[in-house]
Amino acid sequence: MVGTADSPAQDGPAVTDADPTTVPTWEEVAEQYGRFLYSLAYRLTGNHQDAQDLVQEVLLRVRRGLAGYQPGNFKGWLSRITTNTFLDRVRKQNRRPTVALPEDPDRVLAGSPGADVELAARDLPDHLQDLLSDLQPEYRAAVVLADVLGYSYEEIADILDVPLGTVRSRIHRGRGRLRTALAS
Amino acid sequence: MNAPGPEEEPWEADVHGLLWDLPDVEPPPGFLAAAVDHRPMHAGRIFTSLVAIAVLGVGATVGVALAADGTVTPELDALARQHLVAERDLGGDDAADVLDSDARDAVLGIVGPDVPDSYVPAGHATRNELRQAVFDLGAGEAVSVFVTAGAPDWDAMGSTGHRREVDGAMVWSDDQRQITVVQAGHDTAVIVGVDPDDAADLIAAVAAPTPSATESMMDHITAVAGRLAGPFGFPTAE
Numbered sequence: 001m002v003g004t005a006d007s008p009a010q011d012g013p014a015v016t017d018a019d020p021t022t023v024p025t026w027e028e029v030a031e032q033y034g035r036f037l038y039s040l041a042y043r044l045t046g047n048h049q050d051a052q053d054l055v056q057e058v059l060l061r062v063r064r065g066l067a068g069y070q071p072g073n074f075k076g077w078l079s080r081i082t083t084n085t086f087l088d089r090v091r092k093q094n095r096r097p098t099v100a101l102p103e104d105p106d107r108v109l110a111g112s113p114g115a116d117v118e119l120a121a122r123d124l125p126d127h128l129q130d131l132l133s134d135l136q137p138e139y140r141a142a143v144v145l146a147d148v149l150g151y152s153y154e155e156i157a158d159i160l161d162v163p164l165g166t167v168r169s170r171i172h173r174g175r176g177r178l179r180t181a182l183a184s
Numbered sequence: 185m186n187a188p189g190p191e192e193e194p195w196e197a198d199v200h201g202l203l204w205d206l207p208d209v210e211p212p213p214g215f216l217a218a219a220v221d222h223r224p225m226h227a228g229r230i231f232t233s234l235v236a237i238a239v240l241g242v243g244a245t246v247g248v249a250l251a252a253d254g255t256v257t258p259e260l261d262a263l264a265r266q267h268l269v270a271e272r273d274l275g276g277d278d279a280a281d282v283l284d285s286d287a288r289d290a291v292l293g294i295v296g297p298d299v300p301d302s303y304v305p306a307g308h309a310t311r312n313e314l315r316q317a318v319f320d321l322g323a324g325e326a327v328s329v330f331v332t333a334g335a336p337d338w339d340a341m342g343s344t345g346h347r348r349e350v351d352g353a354m355v356w357s358d359d360q361r362q363i364t365v366v367q368a369g370h371d372t373a374v375i376v377g378v379d380p381d382d383a384a385d386l387i388a389a390v391a392a393p394t395p396s397a398t399e400s401m402m403d404h405i406t407a408v409a410g411r412l413a414g415p416f417g418f419p420t421a422e
Contacts, residue, residue: 026272034216035208042209052215053261057361060268067323088360092344128202147203172192175199182199 046133139174255337298389353391
């Protein structure tokens, strides 16, 4: 359970709670965690307008959820609300049939066998954000949680409520697509 | 940088490192101002609060867009923000003890007299042509009903919600954000803060024409009937 787990980061300050035993008020959430929420929302949505809308909705959910929150990993709880709200919005906005996630992990690396990623030659980070935004939302959420926020696979499985193997494959495929895009 | 899992391939560490080094993204100036402005206020100060938000620029949008044909497209994000401010400003105050009878009447005058008793009038505000009634649900939760003149432009509501019927009233609802758009006579009403499935009684109250609207409609019908009666030779009422 994310809401009661210890801090997930090995050394990343982005997901450590100042005091995991206390529950902040809603005003404190907005004040102390607003930038964290916004940064995560931006990485998920890829633009400021959608990030603002997402944060607004997240704050609404946080407002209603605080009463039942059990002290624990508060940023993990916020991350869970933010990513799930993001995925909910994407699903609602995509009225068209969704494209099934590929089952074959090799598809990710097709066309880039043995290619080395020329990491330093790109105009990062905007370029990287663009590529991140091109990922399917499910891949993007998993990759952001793992590689931007530093959550473990087990914690991501809990946050996204999917099996561990699904988390592993989504991150692997998401990274693979980023690698291919960076090398192209 | 935290290390990727041991089962990962070497190239994954490169991608992981790139993403890990992405900088934090700052929100635009003023965006979090409403959220961090936690001055204690009670229901009677909601109007002041809304004005303050407008000054900050966060809620500078009027909240509705008026089309040339007179139909209305609510700007739902702006209204949701205004509702959040009102809900926050209620704090733990007992709204029934804060509002006097005139203020309660003013709240009900915006929505109509049939609002269920569980919705306690808590405050109201008017900016431009947009009126906001706030109801206290207890436990720090509130519902806002925004009302403006003009029928809703159903085709412009966006894809985040869907049209549906609630107890005979045609509405558009974004269940995720707890926003419901209702046609209230010749007006558009937007209910924010309650799941439409839990608020059929409120929706019905909002959708029902207010007494003033009913009287206005009766006057209109009487006048039309009077104009028609003459040419067709029907006797007109004295």
